[in-house]
Amino acid sequence: MTAVASESEATFAAQRQAELRRRALAPWILMLPALLIVVIFFGLPMLLMARMSFNLHIDQRLYVPGFTFEHYVNLFSNPLFTNAIWTTVQLSVLASLATVFIGYVFAMLVWLKPPRWRLLMIGLALCPLLISEIAIIFGWWMFFPKNGLLSFALLSSGLISDKISLMYTEFAAFIGLIYVTLPFCFFILLSIFDGLDKRLLEASADLGASPVTTFREVLLPLTWTGILVAFSQSFIWTIGTYATPSALGPDTLWTMGFLIQEQMLGKHNWPMASAFAAVLVIGVACVMAITRSMQSKRTAFHA
Amino acid sequence: MVAPALELRNVVRRFGSVVAVNDVSLSVARGEFLTLLGPSGSGKTSTLRLIGGFEDLNSGAILIDGQRIDHLPAYQRDTATIFQSGALFPHKTVAENVAYGLRMRKVAPPDMERRIAEALDVVRLRGFEQRYPAQLSGGQKQRVALARSLAVRPAILLFDEPLSALDLSLRLQLRAEIKRLHDELRFTAIYVTHDQGEAMAMSSRVAVMNSGRIEQVDAPEKIFHAPASEFVYTFIGESCCLPVEVGPSGVADKSGALLPLHLGQSQPTGKSRLYVRPSRFRLAAEAAALPNRLRARVHFIEFLGDVYRYHLKAGALELAADHPGAIGVKAGEEIDVGWRNEDMSVFR
Amino acid sequence: MTKTISGLPTSRRTFLKRAGLAVAMPAIIGRASVTTAKAAFEGESLIAVSWSGNYEQVFRETIIDPFNAKYNTKAETVGGWDQIVSQIKAAPADNPPFDVTVAEEYISSSGLAENLYVKTDRAKIPNLDAVYPWFYETRPDKAKDYGIPFGGGTCMLLIRKSLGIAPDSWGLLWDDRLAGKVTADSAAWWWTLSVPAVMDQTSPGLDEMYDMATAEPLFQKLDTLKVSKWFKDGAEQANILNQEEADVAMSYSSDAYTFLSQSPDTYSIAVPKEGVSAWADWYFKVRGTRHSDLADLFMNYMLEKETQDRFLSKSLIFMARKDVTVPAHWSGYPTSNEDYHKMFQIITMDGWDKINANYQAYDDRMKQTVARTSG
Numbered sequence A: 001m002t003a004v005a006s007e008s009e010a011t012f013a014a015q016r017q018a019e020l021r022r023r024a025l026a027p028w029i030l031m032l033p034a035l036l037i038v039v040i041f042f043g044l045p046m047l048l049m050a051r052m053s054f055n056l057h058i059d060q061r062l063y064v065p066g067f068t069f070e071h072y073v074n075l076f077s078n079p080l081f082t083n084a085i086w087t088t089v090q091l092s093v094l095a096s097l098a099t100v101f102i103g104y105v106f107a108m109l110v111w112l113k114p115p116r117w118r119l120l121m122i123g124l125a126l127c128p129l130l131i132s133e134i135a136i137i138f139g140w141w142m143f144f145p146k147n148g149l150l151s152f153a154l155l156s157s158g159l160i161s162d163k164i165s166l167m168y169t170e171f172a173a174f175i176g177l178i179y180v181t182l183p184f185c186f187f188i189l190l191s192i193f194d195g196l197d198k199r200l201l202e203a204s205a206d207l208g209a210s211p212v213t214t215f216r217e218v219l220l221p222l223t224w225t226g227i228l229v230a231f232s233q234s235f236i237w238t239i240g241t242y243a244t245p246s247a248l249g250p251d252t253l254w255t256m257g258f259l260i261q262e263q264m265l266g267k268h269n270w271p272m273a274s275a276f277a278a279v280l281v282i283g284v285a286c287v288m289a290i291t292r293s294m295q296s297k298r299t300a301f302h303a
Numbered sequence B: 001m002v003a004p005a006l007e008l009r010n011v012v013r014r015f016g017s018v019v020a021v022n023d024v025s026l027s028v029a030r031g032e033f034l035t036l037l038g039p040s041g042s043g044k045t046s047t048l049r050l051i052g053g054f055e056d057l058n059s060g061a062i063l064i065d066g067q068r069i070d071h072l073p074a075y076q077r078d079t080a081t082i083f084q085s086g087a088l089f090p091h092k093t094v095a096e097n098v099a100y101g102l103r104m105r106k107v108a109p110p111d112m113e114r115r116i117a118e119a120l121d122v123v124r125l126r127g128f129e130q131r132y133p134a135q136l137s138g139g140q141k142q143r144v145a146l147a148r149s150l151a152v153r154p155a156i157l158l159f160d161e162p163l164s165a166l167d168l169s170l171r172l173q174l175r176a177e178i179k180r181l182h183d184e185l186r187f188t189a190i191y192v193t194h195d196q197g198e199a200m201a202m203s204s205r206v207a208v209m210n211s212g213r214i215e216q217v218d219a220p221e222k223i224f225h226a227p228a229s230e231f232v233y234t235f236i237g238e239s240c241c242l243p244v245e246v247g248p249s250g251v252a253d254k255s256g257a258l259l260p261l262h263l264g265q266s267q268p269t270g271k272s273r274l275y276v277r278p279s280r281f282r283l284a285a286e287a288a289a290l291p292n293r294l295r296a297r298v299h300f301i302e303f304l305g306d307v308y309r310y311h312l313k314a315g316a317l318e319l320a321a322d323h324p325g326a327i328g329v330k331a332g333e334e335i336d337v338g339w340r341n342e343d344m345s346v347f348r
Numbered sequence C: 001m002t003k004t005i006s007g008l009p010t011s012r013r014t015f016l017k018r019a020g021l022a023v024a025m026p027a028i029i030g031r032a033s034v035t036t037a038k039a040a041f042e043g044e045s046l047i048a049v050s051w052s053g054n055y056e057q058v059f060r061e062t063i064i065d066p067f068n069a070k071y072n073t074k075a076e077t078v079g080g081w082d083q084i085v086s087q088i089k090a091a092p093a094d095n096p097p098f099d100v101t102v103a104e105e106y107i108s109s110s111g112l113a114e115n116l117y118v119k120t121d122r123a124k125i126p127n128l129d130a131v132y133p134w135f136y137e138t139r140p141d142k143a144k145d146y147g148i149p150f151g152g153g154t155c156m157l158l159i160r161k162s163l164g165i166a167p168d169s170w171g172l173l174w175d176d177r178l179a180g181k182v183t184a185d186s187a188a189w190w191w192t193l194s195v196p197a198v199m200d201q202t203s204p205g206l207d208e209m210y211d212m213a214t215a216e217p218l219f220q221k222l223d224t225l226k227v228s229k230w231f232k233d234g235a236e237q238a239n240i241l242n243q244e245e246a247d248v249a250m251s252y253s254s255d256a257y258t259f260l261s262q263s264p265d266t267y268s269i270a271v272p273k274e275g276v277s278a279w280a281d282w283y284f285k286v287r288g289t290r291h292s293d294l295a296d297l298f299m300n301y302m303l304e305k306e307t308q309d310r311f312l313s314k315s316l317i318f319m320a321r322k323d324v325t326v327p328a329h330w331s332g333y334p335t336s337n338e339d340y341h342k343m344f345q346i347i348t349m350d351g352w353d354k355i356n357a358n359y360q361a362y363d364d365r366m367k368q369t370v371a372r373t374s375g
Helices: A002-052 A071-076 A081-110 A115-130 A133-143 A149-157 A170-192 A199-206 A211-240 A242-247 A256-266 A270-293 B043-051 B094-104 B111-120 B138-151 B168-185 B195-201 B221-224 B228-235 C010-019 C024-030 C034-040 C054-071 C085-090 C105-113 C126-130 C170-174 C190-201 C212-223 C233-244 C251-262 C292-302 C304-314 C336-344 C349-357 C359-373
Strands: B006-015 B018-028 B033-037 B059-064 B079-082 B155-160 B188-191 B205-208 B213-218 B240-247 B250-254 B270-276 B294-304 B310-312 B317-321 B334-339 B344-347 C045-051 C074-079 C100-103 C148-160 C248-253 C267-270 C275-287 C343-344
Touching: A002 A270, A071 A081, A071 A270, A081 A115, A081 A170, A081 A211, A081 A270, A081 C359, A115 B270, A133 A149, A133 A170, A133 B205, A149 C343, A170 A211, A170 A242, A170 C336, A199 A211, A199 B079, A211 A256, A242 A256, A242 C349, B006 B043, B018 B043, B018 B059, B018 B213, B018 B270, B043 B079, B043 B155, B043 B188, B043 C045, B079 B138, B094 B111, B111 B138, B111 B168, B138 B168, B168 B195, B188 B195, B188 C336, B195 B221, B205 B221, B213 B221, B213 B228, B213 C248, B228 B270, B228 B344, B250 B317, B250 C170, B270 C045, B294 B317, B310 B334, B334 B344, C010 C148, C010 C170, C045 C292, C054 C074, C054 C251, C054 C292, C054 C304, C085 C100, C100 C105, C100 C292, C100 C336, C105 C275, C105 C349, C148 C170, C148 C190, C148 C251, C148 C292, C148 C343, C170 C190, C170 C248, C190 C248, C190 C343, C190 C359, C212 C359, C233 C248, C233 C251, C248 C251, C251 C267, C275 C292, C292 C304, C336 C343
Parallel strands: B033 B188, B033 B205, B079 B155, B155 B188, C045 C074, C045 C100, C275 C343
Antiparallel strands: B006 B018, B006 B059, B205 B213, B240 B250, B240 B270, B270 B344, B294 B310, B294 B334, B310 B317, C100 C275, C148 C248, C148 C267, C148 C275
């Protein structure tokens, strides 16, 4: 009797153990597909790219296996490249700030407005995502030049007396970038706003806070994380987008993305392109780290 | 003459073609606890939001202490609201939440500390200062909301169904606590609820609202015992409605069949609706001496704990009568049911 | 000339088996006999890269479609330009993304350096006999065994017709009347750099381009251009001209043909008297192709007189064959090997070797020019 009992107890214990192990393993098994995708489609190419950046570039070949820091040295000694880094970062930061600002106002309006406006506004925000970047560029080409829509509109509204062209200006590149990234910003921020109780604004006003104070004290802190996420998202897009600034900006607007593609395709210099891309990736990672560290330490209130 | 703490004069609020608040006038004395009671869509919450400044009125006037305030934005009104959701700032601690209104009123720091402590004392939440709202239970959140509003010592406290999101026992507990606080602090309160129990238990006066209008404003007892309208009668407490038609040959139900009904007071001929509360019916032998009597058949019997509820039918009439004990009558059998004249309300 | 091949490459056989083609049997029996090729290659696919834009379209209309009609094949063409070499290099060695590719001297050069092309079996491409020797005379020996010459393109001068200025000299790019109305290529800057080299009659060909020291005066000449906007591709050039941001352009022959055919009244386009810089379009069989025999057939077809005539009738390029029929829109078409030497100055593969050795310096210098000449 006792022997049987202890035996079944042992089996039970073993089953329990197995069950606990299974439970410990479950999250890993569930994460596996995502992990595989991340490793295969992002990790490996990144490693290959890093390796490529140290290869040699001699004669007409795309690359020659080897090990050199030459490309990194070139990158930081050639003013063309250093200027491009500076220009690109500047443009991306400014465009991202503007995008976040516009996206924030837009998302806030959608959040505050009655639901009947919502679908229309969301539909509007989706539009840029439905069109390819190239098609959007062609659109701007109809919009910005001297004989374009903008000039025509301003002229016929009497705001200007002579045709103007904003084509091939930093401003056009700036607007182009904002347009490309705005939907992403908007949807990130809208999802943050949708998580907020609108009564908080009333509660704040009720306790004597003016709208400006309510914004500073309530809305801004509660959407701060969204702002940072939207900013880094926008920054990643703007810093990586090369067709738009190159097609809309002035001749001398050489962005990192443009130079990478030039090195890769035009000059057949894969190591140089990789080194440049590696710097871009590291730069983006830094910005991500910075924005993450700026996120509210008081995440406890989400607990 | 002292101006009332709050006065509404012919207030109208329309949403599109819907008149949410229809010509409402109301006067609330200092220290009064007035409840706006009504079903959803009756305009009670809209009225409260008009007072708080979250909605603009279309016409009429709102006065606090004799001063018109309806042109002021919410943040310039001396009111404080306890919202149904609590609406605590999730990124601020309990202490910071309570301090918020004081900061907006530029209360000096030492004074502020004292008032935060007082407010938290009053709602029995000392020791919770550093917690975030997410770390509190539903009842605790509402008490913080209460403390936050009390701390600013507003002219009027506005309660927007603050207990409706809580479960029953917590609701009863907090209801008693708010009542106690009002007895202690004598603040002026406008309390919106659709729960008549809450309204009866807490209020000095109850305003029953229906379709954007106030049907009756009175002490709870008056509302209960002397409803001014059929709506108030049916909305407050349980009632049985007996639709009858008084004719020359007797009292008939709606199908025209004569009823075995004897009324103590003669009623004018024509259709009318007689209302009696289930607790006021007397059955069997107890009914015999009463002026109003009806012979009815027992349909079914429910045991409700304190009482048995006898569901009765007589012709097309259906009624429910409560009796404290079983009386040995089964379903299908006939029984006498009676009631006093003062327990019956007649509307036509 | 007609030769039977006894065996098939394994890869093809497995491919056919895998594809489960019903046509496999006749294909195996009648293989490579050109006379029975219609049956032999039925249903087989072939991907050829041609330049993008108008060139690609004409290539499809005048070569691919008639070829498919004739042989019942499934040949197709895709556009390509600067990414051709990278794409082949990035793909597995036995499964290239395309079977035949176009290449001018730069892509020829870098493709050969990477060993991406297959040697030509002249016996399979009899039409090579009808080609101008100029194509081989302007190539280094190391490259002569690879690919076939098909034709070539040039840099032409385009001027807005309404200005009434005939595009007869490259010097017009510096003309005061056209100041601030110039557009030229800043991406394939070597063609822009070739313009002052063509104008400079003191040294033969484009030799002065190949050394940074002798190229510097050419860059300085470009520094004095009054540019409205540089273009980076054909679409941008078209937009700049359509929007009237520029009135005079250095334009590539295939783009030029588009302007000429679509807006004949808007632009005048010509080969200026100094001659033009040019490139030769060679077509290479890509290493690892699974359609080697069909590629040979296709390349020979490209050199048929009818094919060359068809293509020429819809373009402004020059063809490889000596006996083409010149269309009316091509005034001054060269008629002899000497004419080719006189008219077309190519950036030679040897020249490319020198430029490439110093590529970044050229590129940096060109970007200075762009910076100095823009707004």
